[in-house]
Amino acid sequence: DQQVKQNSPSLSVQEGRISILNCDYTNSMFDYFLWYKKYPAEGPTFLISISSIKDKNEDGRFTVFLNKSAKHLSLHIVPSQPGDSAVYFCAASDRQGAQKLVFGQGTRLTINP
């Protein structure tokens, strides 16, 4: 059973516009959420995270929004740049448990010039 879902396998956005990547989760024990960026044949790199006590966290061009009642989070990238083209993974953790991360399937983001 997929506890973290990214329902859009791919997304194409014009350079300079906003990219919005979505993620849904089912386990109400998750209390920390992260976004990772991954290029082909490389390990994922950490982008931004949010604790369940917050509903928004911002870091430069990246903002993560959390809606706990809907069990939904999103990553906003604005403005989008060609270097943002990559696969983005959403992950969730239960910090009271083993803290292992549960990942979604990923969304491939393509930024068009």
Added chain:
Amino acid sequence: DGGITQSPKYLFRKEGQNVTLSCEQNLNHDAMYWYRQDPGQGLRLIYYSQIVNDFQKGDIAEGYSVSREKKESFPLTVTSAQKNPTAFYLCASSIGSGIGAPEAFFGQGTRLTVV
């Protein structure tokens, strides 16, 4: 220069042979993890270890084995019992349990191909 080192980057194995993937970290992290990525899929957890000499099965542990004899090292053995071993394997580490943030830092991965 702190980080996680996986070796080798590419590995070829004959069907029926065991192979061990190396993972070393110098971040002084307590927790280490092994994930597997297949095309079009997310990262699936194979094994994880929160402390030396202790480890737990993840979601897809069958056909794999691990050891954690040192804090810095968490090798993964892909045994001949693993039915579909060709994949991209990722090792990660984090500070471990507690109130700290659970960000995991990843190595560059090992692509294993069974020929």
